[in-house]
Amino acid sequence: MLLGVDIGGTKVLALAVDGKGGRVLGRSKRKLKGLDPESVLKRAWRCAREALEAAEASEHDVRAIGLAVPSAVDDGTALLAPALGWHRVPVVELAGRVFPRRRIYLGNDVNLGVAAEFLRGAARGGATVTGVGGAVVHGGRLLRGVGGLAGELGHVIVVPEGRRCGCGNAGCLEAYASKTAFLARIKEAIFDERRRSQAAAAIRPDTTMIGSNELRRSYRAKDRVVREVVDDGLRLLGLAAATVINILSPSHVVLGGGVVEAFGEPLVRRVRGWAAPHIFGGQERAATIVRSALGDDAVPLGAALLAQAKGRLLT
Ligand SMILES: [Zn+2]
DSSP, X not given: XXXXXXXXXXXXXXXXXXXXXXXXXXXXXXXXXXXXXXXXXXXXXXXXXXXXXXXXXXXXXXXXXXXXXXXXXXXXXXXXXXXXXXXXXXXHHHHHHHSOSSEEEEEEHHHHHHHHHHHHSTTTTOSEEEETTTEEEETTEEOOOGGGOTTOGXXXXXXXXXXXXXXXXXXXXXXXXSHHHHHHHHHIIIIISOOOOGGXXXXXXXXXXXXXXXXXXXXXXXXXXXXXXXXXXXXXXXXXXXXXXXXXXXXXXXXXXXXXXXXXXHHHHHHHHHHXXXXXXXXXXXXXXXXXXXXXXXXXXXXXXXXXXXXXTTO
């Protein structure tokens, strides 16, 4: 049995997976909030234990463990994870004190999610696959680039001198087409421009998170503020996807994450529609834009596959 654990900014998701990395046998999810690395790992282990219980297995059945973090990763260390407030955290070493004594491997969450989609999901057997979250599989390998920084598609500039991004740049896709960006723009509309919105019921000036389902509800109810903000984000996502298609000519561009899961296929169709006119040499290639088949499981499944591959997944 393998364990794959996705440690995100707000939650941990753990999967117990069969030894071949093919079947999910148990899963568990726990909320996370502003904890130090050791407490986060303790909570991650608790979550993993619940996944094992759900699979009717025990820690003695675990062969290897894969951990995913929202960070560039080098040799078992998370270099920089803004979502967790981590800087140079030796995750594998710390996890070795909390988790059972098994081999533990660490990977970047988006790389692992895209790898899982390539090996088991929406892009199975694809040629070049990219996820707009920011990873590229080319020729069966994860593209690392110099310094491991390839594939940061969230930081493609879509608006010259546009909104500030968490990375310090301005006008990045992530500053428009992420849940954080949606919330920031909805707050501006409600509190600065004094516009009316259904979403206002769930949002205060100090609110830092909005649920994907809440967004979908207001969007479906044709709330004008939410429509404008989300549609603008999806339009820019379409432009970025077209850019990716023009540069890489991939077999699949996989869209994933909470908002994509909540909005489903209609969101993917809108993104395709906005991408199509900008695709070089044929609008039909917009069809390569697809929804993640694995959903929330993509990243922890990728972590389990990393463990199965002894740390060398698609390298
Ligand atoms: Zn950026």
